[in-house]
Amino acid sequence: MTNSLEELEYADCILLTGSNTTETHPVTATFIKRAVLLHGAKLIVVDPREIELAKYANIYLQPRNGTDVAWINGMMHVILKEGLHNKKFIEERTEGFETIIPIIEKFTPEKVEEITGIPREKLIEAARIFATAKNGSIVYAMGITQHITGTDNVLSLANLAMITGNVGKEFSGVNPLRGQNNVQGACDMGCLPSFLPGYARVEDAQARKRFEDFYGVPLPEKAGLTVVEMMEAAIEGKVKAMYVVGENPLLTDPNIPHVEKALKNLEFLVVQDMFMTETAKCADLVLPSASFAEKEGTFTNTERRVLPVRPAFEPLYGSKTDLEIISLLWRAMGGEIRISSSKDVLDEINRVVPSYRGITYERIKSGERIQWPCPDVNHPGTKYLHKDVFARGKGKFHPVDFIPPNELPDEEYPFLLSTGRIMFHYHTGSMTRKVSSLELFAPEPFVEISDKDLKRLNVKDGEMVKVISRRGEITLRAKRSERVFEGSVFIPFHYAEASANILTNDALDPISKIPEFKVAAVRIEKI
């Protein structure tokens, strides 16, 4: 997030898209609800599903899945045509504005209506509301990024923020909501194939040298493989061994039959987890790790805030913390390692990651909860990013044209499928599905289908159906839903017994390599 969560409450206008915030980030949703209910903010919700926050919205737009670039360009079309763009901001803070104009011109409200299904009047109204707000905040999540055009979608939102001058100030910015407790931290720490800690590019010799000098060894020069590419390489026989720490690709990755084939093709699979997950069941070696309540360290949340993790008790059931396991493996591999605690590691992070330099063990211990970048120990942390100047100097506009999703419904597979989370479960359910009260709230998988489609299929609410895609099929309960539009269905991906990712498409965004979880074509059969 460029802003802080607390700033959402005081934005004048929030454009929320591709995020079912009340279910995926419930406490974030409270800031948005309070902005609307108590402080009179305008809320624009753009989402293929009529989510709970649509009820709080001043205006709700329902685009077809995977048509985001079209409606975002359309909003910019209206803003430019009506002269509502922020000329001063564009002039002073950005470059390349002229490059987007030819494309924007094509996206008339009529054309956008044709592509997205959003009525032209509604698009115009939403564009006016956003452009005339004093402080506009854009909030999005995986509904924007999990497309083959995920990068394009984000660039388009950045364009929209820049033409309205809604970035680099308090309450205004571009705010992706990160899904996992420490997905921000894992990225910051360099658990990415093309980045070293602090986003130093692996393939940048100078950046690499800094780490080589610090680590005292030469580092591999070529960028590594992303998750989905690793699976591909395993099938091709290029990757022979995998060490999986606290992840469950056999439920989270797209096209599960493909992932299963990949994991089975490995010579050696090690899984380190708290539970016998679907992935662990395929492993050659399983290492039991401790839960969050048994370890010390830090998590970095979606607003870049580094937060304390403190142990309530020692590791249970003979497990060890991941830190201890990795240290043991390191020593056994014959390496020299001078680390004995999370404090030692954080000290090193302070030295090699510039944005974490001032976020020390002592400050965290004393109760500070600091947002990076924090360049030194006296720095209070950074509430919002890009004040006065962007990281690269001027904000760059990128012209983005509309590309349809990789797989669209046809006669054989007539329904649009999207997947996501529900409030009562978390990711692959390896934790929440062991909590009896949460299981009572949401005990079994379901597919949300519109009333009209249920009637057409001659299926009753609650009846079991088969959902079939080109990758595979699952059987689960049909649930009548007012949230999905006719011709589209939604399945939560938490449930191993009917894994939504058996159906999803593993087509990737060419730059971010994110899979297109939010659009796939499926068929539904009555049993």
Place this chain on the structure above:
Amino acid sequence: MEVEITIDGKKIKAQKNENLLRVAKKNGIYIPSLCYYEKISPTGVCRLCLVKVENMRGLVPACATFVTDGMKVIANDEELFELRRDILDMLLSEHNADCIACDKNGSCELQDLAYRFGLELKNRKFRPLWHELELRRDESSYVLSFDSSKCVKCQRCIKACYEIQGKGVLSFAKRGMETYLVAGFGTWKDSECDACGECVQACPVGAIVEKPVFERVRAIDVEKKVETTCPYCGVGCQIELWVKEGKIVKVRGLDEKPNNGSLCVKGRFGFSFVHSEERLKSPLLREGNQFKEIGWDEAIRIFVERIKEIKEKYGPESIAVLASAKITNEENYLLQKFTRVVLGTNNIDHCARL
């Protein structure tokens, strides 16, 4: 703007329009209150914080009075003490004061007030009436219980649900002494309640309490409270784990950034997995279609042997590591360093995209 006011003869500096009750509290002047809850708008219904303000008619609730320059306040005198005690006495007559087996025994705001005002049974003017009122219990939620006989009708839950959570699930039904709290149109289970538990945290008494995870636990039974970060989504809510006999028995939202005390159903009620019998209890080695329990030393040895063998045979690029969006920064940092320095590959990723 800074102003000066006087409370009980003491000169106090405050900000203009600051809440009088809060100013008094900050300056060590005790004014009792029950319905006041810092995170919601003042309600002014319990009448316990009534004070005398010069040039204002009658008695005014401090929680709903905003300070102005030169304000002169009497917060404590004999008359106010008597009045407050009578109000409390009336509240107690409607209250099921069966403290002996109550979840909130020892951490109940009403119990604390009754103790402070010396309202043991023999000193009360008003006879207990609570058992003559219709008892409304709602056990339908999977995570919390409601008992109308303990409710003091302070509205903290109602306002917390609307003003903090933006939900507005709770409201009052009926009037007068018969007033009772209702979720949705009747029962908690059929309401739009998200089970965030904001009402549990806001309730000053034992009217809305968590259902037990393992066994009933009172705050006074808790051996240890540990401040940490919720392990579910990317919000990073600050939580306090209440630990008894080595188990997480309750969770409170901490009044810190980013969540300011709020939590969701998972962050408040979703931690029994930590103590699940399904936790892995020892390293496991595959033998055909079965797993065999092995010791840590053997597990580490096998890891090293196999990884070294594969690295030698196929090169470092034949090894891939999945780090985790769920483990700590320190663990992830160490894991990427291990992957690059020891294994010799950049094949490290995690589920940021999934």
